[in-house]
Amino acid sequence: MVREHALYNGKLLLEKEACLPITNREVQFGFSTYESLRVIRSHPVHLEDHLIRLENSCRGIGLAHPFTQEELKAWVYKLIKIDLLEEASVRILLVGGKEPMCFVTASPLLTYPENYYTQGVGAITYEGERLMPSCKTGNLLLNYMALEKARSSGGFEALLVDRKGQVLEGTRSNFFAFRDGKLYTAKDDEVLLGITRERIIQATKILGIEVVYEAPLAKDLHAGLYDELFVSATSMAAMPISTLDGKTFKAPFERTNAIKALVRSWELED
Amino acid sequence: MVREHALYNGKLLLEKEACLPITNREVQFGFSTYESLRVIRSHPVHLEDHLIRLENSCRGIGLAHPFTQEELKAWVYKLIKIDLLEEASVRILLVGGKEPMCFVTASPLLTYPENYYTQGVGAITYEGERLMPSCKTGNLLLNYMALEKARSSGGFEALLVDRKGQVLEGTRSNFFAFRDGKLYTAKDDEVLLGITRERIIQATKILGIEVVYEAPLAKDLHAGLYDELFVSATSMAAMPISTLDGKTFKAPFERTNAIKALVRSWELED
Numbered sequence: 001m002v003r004e005h006a007l008y009n010g011k012l013l014l015e016k017e018a019c020l021p022i023t024n025r026e027v028q029f030g031f032s033t034y035e036s037l038r039v040i041r042s043h044p045v046h047l048e049d050h051l052i053r054l055e056n057s058c059r060g061i062g063l064a065h066p067f068t069q070e071e072l073k074a075w076v077y078k079l080i081k082i083d084l085l086e087e088a089s090v091r092i093l094l095v096g097g098k099e100p101m102c103f104v105t106a107s108p109l110l111t112y113p114e115n116y117y118t119q120g121v122g123a124i125t126y127e128g129e130r131l132m133p134s135c136k137t138g139n140l141l142l143n144y145m146a147l148e149k150a151r152s153s154g155g156f157e158a159l160l161v162d163r164k165g166q167v168l169e170g171t172r173s174n175f176f177a178f179r180d181g182k183l184y185t186a187k188d189d190e191v192l193l194g195i196t197r198e199r200i201i202q203a204t205k206i207l208g209i210e211v212v213y214e215a216p217l218a219k220d221l222h223a224g225l226y227d228e229l230f231v232s233a234t235s236m237a238a239m240p241i242s243t244l245d246g247k248t249f250k251a252p253f254e255r256t257n258a259i260k261a262l263v264r265s266w267e268l269e270d
Numbered sequence: 271m272v273r274e275h276a277l278y279n280g281k282l283l284l285e286k287e288a289c290l291p292i293t294n295r296e297v298q299f300g301f302s303t304y305e306s307l308r309v310i311r312s313h314p315v316h317l318e319d320h321l322i323r324l325e326n327s328c329r330g331i332g333l334a335h336p337f338t339q340e341e342l343k344a345w346v347y348k349l350i351k352i353d354l355l356e357e358a359s360v361r362i363l364l365v366g367g368k369e370p371m372c373f374v375t376a377s378p379l380l381t382y383p384e385n386y387y388t389q390g391v392g393a394i395t396y397e398g399e400r401l402m403p404s405c406k407t408g409n410l411l412l413n414y415m416a417l418e419k420a421r422s423s424g425g426f427e428a429l430l431v432d433r434k435g436q437v438l439e440g441t442r443s444n445f446f447a448f449r450d451g452k453l454y455t456a457k458d459d460e461v462l463l464g465i466t467r468e469r470i471i472q473a474t475k476i477l478g479i480e481v482v483y484e485a486p487l488a489k490d491l492h493a494g495l496y497d498e499l500f501v502s503a504t505s506m507a508a509m510p511i512s513t514l515d516g517k518t519f520k521a522p523f524e525r526t527n528a529i530k531a532l533v534r535s536w537e538l539e540d
Contacts, residue, residue, distance in 0.1 A: 006292075015293065016291075018291075018292050018293070019289035019290055019291050019292055020289055020290040020292055020297065021286075021288075021289050022276075022288050022289055022290055022363060022373050022375060023285065023288070023375055023377065026414075027290065028304070028363075028408070028410070029408075029410040029411065029413065029414040030300040030408050030409060030410055030411055030414075031410075031411060031414045034298070061411065061415060062415060062418060093292060093298075103292050105292060105293055107293065128401070131398070131401075131411060131412055132411075137411055138298070138299075138300050138408075138411070139300060139409050139410075139411035139412075140298070140299040140300055140301075140409075141299065141300055141301060141331065141401060141402075141407055141408070141409035142401055142409075143299065144296075144299040144300075144301045145331060145332060148332060
């Protein structure tokens with residue numbers, strides 16, 4: 001792995017040359033969309049799904065651009081080839097405006113220690129609603145602040161709670177919780193339609209777990225009505241939660257880890 | 271006016287070199303604050319107020335940085351001097367994180383044709399609530415989308431309406447409306463504390479206009495309960511609204527223009 005290049009509108013640059021002009025209005029307003037994906041054994045995992053979601057995000061916020069899915073795909077493969085990427089995270093960034101910009105960059109693959117999966121991670125709840133939750137955009141201040149708060153107390157993730165007290169999703173993850181053997185998660189239109197979330201739901205079908213599309217209430221999570229919680233994301237697959245706002249959930253997280261194993265097994269298939 | 275430089279953490283650069291690394295996490299999350307101010311006759315208008323608000327924005331979102339107000343002030347004066355700025359808009363951008371970045375850049379002074387003030391401008395209402403309205407941050411997607419919608423129908427500004435139906439502020443302005451001779455505007459904690467808004471309120475005292483801190487409801491504006499509307503901002507001073515969602519408000523906007531004249535007269539005083 002060399003990892004020193006980036007692509008800007010298909011043009012090869014050194015990564016350090018890939019930067020955003022600060023006088024550009026769309027840069028100033030965060031009028032942008034993005035995707036992050038995993039490269040495993042030089043294979044961009046679920047690339048098609050990421051490109052479709054990127055296009056949905058653009059449509060959602062009205063970001064017009066001239067780049068075709070075929071071009072974006074070719075640029076991702078080009079970066080993988082040029083920088084000999086075997087394992088990496090790849091980010092596609094689209095900035096709107098009169099002269100849209102597309103950047104493709106790579107960073108080391110984001111992985112977590114194995115004990116995160118066996119022992120679980122800490123999480124907190126954080127009140128706040130994302131603007132246009134189904135779109136992945138540069139409008140991420142809420143996510144940043146919520147995650148900072150979680151980290152400042154040693155936590156791994158913050159879960160966003162809406163005005164109704166529903167726990168919808170994490171700052172960079174979807175959220176799931178078991179109650180009476182069923183798996184609860186927010187409705188599709190309330191959250192980011194995670195590509196891993198979709199795989200989680202596929203896994204529940206194989207494992208015979210019923211999914212209920214109803215976001216858990218924070219107070220019900222605190223009251224112990226749910227007995228196994230996890231977050232999902234490209235980098236995490238399914239990551240069990242051991243504490244939420246100080247309330248403990250006990251290992252082993254067998255259902256979460258069974259789901260995780262299935263989700264990971266599908267990464268090289270597409 | 272030369273206008274070809276920028277300052278990065280106090281260091282002089284060419285403006286075209288002033289850019290944001292796209293792999294920087296705080297850039298990706300829009301974890302930033304900013305101020306825009308007018309330079310008139312080489313004088314940075316209300317610079318102290320802008321620096322105080324910048325600091326409040328940083329405090330609001332938890333953006334720690336090592337730059338003192340004295341340094342920021344010196345950098346603004348340095349750019350004015352080096353680029354011989356007589357009339358300009360100057361922007362101060364702070365990006366947070368482990369290695370905070372401060373950029374000072376200039377652009378041509380934003381002005382509007384005189385008939386905007388005599389004939390008024392078009393506006394629309396747009397449903398949406400800003401995150402942390404008192405802070406000026408890079409989290410501006412809502413503002414961008416709302417303004418695009420206004421512009422696509424030939425309008426000048428979009429006014430944001432909250433879940434209670436209150437018209438709080440514009441995408442880059444504060445909002446005021448006269449009803450029975452009194453001037454209504456949102457409460458301080460619901461909106462950006464505009465530096466021009468503060469001057470508007472000073473002007474009302476001189477003009478003997480009573481200010482009521484209660485945001486007009488969109489339905490009451492549509493129903494004609496208010497008879498003169500305007501938005502305020504650094505670039506606009508007070509700008510009268512001639513149509514809101516198609517409803518007409520008639521010129522001459524005498525009270526608005528009287529306020530505007532006073533506000534502009536104070537620009538060279540501090």
